[in-house]
Amino acid sequence: MxxxxxxxxxxxxxxxxxxxxxxxxxxxxxxxxxxxxxxxxxxxxxxxxxxxxxxxxxxxxxxxxxxxxxxxxAGGGVLIPNSGEARITALTMLALGDGISDAALLQVYESRFRDPETHSTRWLDHQAGKVARGLAALEAAPPVRLPVSGAAHVGEIAVACALGYLDLRFGGTWRAGHPALIDWLDAFAERVPAFEATTPHA
Missing domain, CATH: 3.40.30.10 (Glutaredoxin)
Structure with a gap:
């Protein structure tokens, strides 16, 4: 494939x-x-x-x-819990991680596809607010392990990829004021070598 x-x-x-x-x-x-x-x-x-x-x-x-x-x-239950509250938790965390990535991408696209004189500060602040609130929620409650047979569930992966994108495009400014989330990401990277193996380079 x-x-x-x-x-x-x-x-x-x-x-x-x-x-x-x-x-x-x-x-x-x-x-x-x-x-x-x-x-x-x-x-x-x-x-x-x-x-x-x-x-x-x-x-x-x-x-x-x-x-x-x-x-x-892969037989099910590798990335996504098969049923119950664990499945809902993983999918909700997936939505949060993807939402942070979406909002970050829209900020990048504002600069990429619109001329500087047409940039909307209101629009950029709106997207930045989504990222800030998402990070605050994750700082208060970092992703937890759930019953999957793989090394991580899909919600964890989405959050890690969102944080990696913020490191790449925004110089890691998210790290200020988010010590619990930094610790979580470090532990995730150690537990899931595929995270480092897929690190993008601008």
Whole structure:
């Protein structure tokens, strides 16, 4: 199977880590979301990454669906608890981690796709507020271990990838005032070598 993504995407990184934990090999091919000629737009009509191309069957998108597919391919319960409160907890943490990444990406896109004179401070502050509130919630209650057979559940992976993206794009400024979250991320990286193995470089 082939994963279309960008080397810097936190969502692509989440899928890569999930595949490693599921012991599933993925060939990774770069995709350019801003290039109308990139075949990405035929593989995902939204033109978004990541996209998983299977040997048989239609393409799968977005990252949440791909991770669920990988978990099922590995027999279930590797990345996502099979049922009950643990499953809801993992998926809620997934939504929080992905939401932080989304808000961070939108701040980056404001600078990338809009001319400086049209930048909206109100819009940037709105997205930065999402990140700040998400980090505050995680500082108060870092992700907890849940019953999965893999080294980490999908919520943990999403949060780690979000923090990694903030390190990459925002110079790690999130680390000020979040000592519990720093400790959690250090422990996660030690427990899940795939996190360091998938570290993007700008």
């Amino acid at each position: 082939k994963l279309r993504s960008s080397p810097l995407s936190p969502f692509g990184r989440k899928v890569k880590i999930g595949a490693i934990l599921c012991d599933i090999h993925l060939d990774v091919a770069a995709a350019d979301t801003s290039d109308p000629a990139d075949s990405l737009r035929q593989q995902n009509p939204l033109g978004k990454i990541p996209v998983l191309l299977r040997d048989e069957g239609p393409a799968i998108y977005d990252s949440r669906v791909i991770v669920e597919f990988l978990d099922a391919q």
